Amino acid sequence: MKRIVACLLLVTAGCRDRSPPAPTEEQSAQLNEAEDMLNAEAANEEGPADRSTGPSNSSD
Structure with a gap:
């Protein structure tokens, strides 16, 4: 009986x-x-600069 009460508790x-x-x-x-x-602040942030038209970093 004590086990049943303990299980119920x-x-x-x-x-x-x-x-x-x-x-x-x-x-x-x-x-x-x-x-x-926060949404307004996120809308005002600029993304990363577009590097697709910039010079490459390879040295010749």
Whole structure:
């Protein structure tokens, strides 16, 4: 009987919800603002320079 109770306690302990709490409305707004700022920053960055028309690095 003690083994059955112990097994039931272990099973119920393993079933509890361990997910993080959902963000509040204020936190969600802050996250959206930060995402918008990062997207704007990424859009302003220049990519690598185009080296296809430049001189080669081989020495003759």
